[in-house]
Amino acid sequence: MGGLIATPGQKGYSDWMTVAGRKGRFNWSAAPRYDPRIGSGRSPMHLFETEDGESYFHRLEKDLQGGRWEESEESVQDWEEMQRNPEVIREHWGESPITGALMQALTDGMDFKSLKKLLKPYNTWRQISGD
Numbered sequence: 001m002g003g004l005i006a007t008p009g010q011k012g013y014s015d016w017m018t019v020a021g022r023k024g025r026f027n028w029s030a031a032p033r034y035d036p037r038i039g040s041g042r043s044p045m046h047l048f049e050t051e052d053g054e055s056y057f058h059r060l061e062k063d064l065q066g067g068r069w070e071e072s073e074e075s076v077q078d079w080e081e082m083q084r085n086p087e088v089i090r091e092h093w094g095e096s097p098i099t100g101a102l103m104q105a106l107t108d109g110m111d112f113k114s115l116k117k118l119l120k121p122y123n124t125w126r127q128i129s130g131d
Contacts, residue, residue: 004060008032008046016051019058020065020125024050026058033057038129039064059127069124070116079112098122 006014009028016025025048032044038059045057059065069075082088086106093099101122105115 003062005062005065006046006060008044008060013049019048020056020127021068021123022048022050022052022054022056022125024048027055064128066125066127068119069126070119072126076112079115082106098124 005019006017006026008026011029013028014026016023027047027049030047032046034041034044038045043059043061043064045059047055048058049055066072069078078088078092082092082102083106086103089099089102089106093102098119101118102115105118110118
């Protein structure tokens with residue numbers, strides 16, 4: 001592993017930082033979450049609270065921070081799969097504004113290059129879930 005983006009504390013908050021495209025801080029007082037689908041359940045995910053009042057659980061390993069979905073190597077294949085099976089969109093994005101945008105792009109028959117432009121204002125950042 002290539003280190004951590006923040007060092008977990010016993011309680012309180014981390015310094016302000018940008019994680020997954022959002023500015024916020026980790027809440028060390030919240031218990032870490034372990035998900036068997038992410039890092040085989042061995043990698044703790046810590047509560048990150050954004051300056052906008054949203055909260056997400058994130059891994060801390062630097063090499064697992066990921067990036068924007070539409071810039072990833074898998075995104076073209078993912079989009080092709082979504083075109084064949086639109087339910088995959090909800091599996092990946094849940095009930096979110098991104099789901100709405102992707103569903104509209106399907107309805108409009110949008111190609112991937114146009115889809116990338118459409119997604120610019122959305123936060124499509126995804127951390128790496130596998131190890």
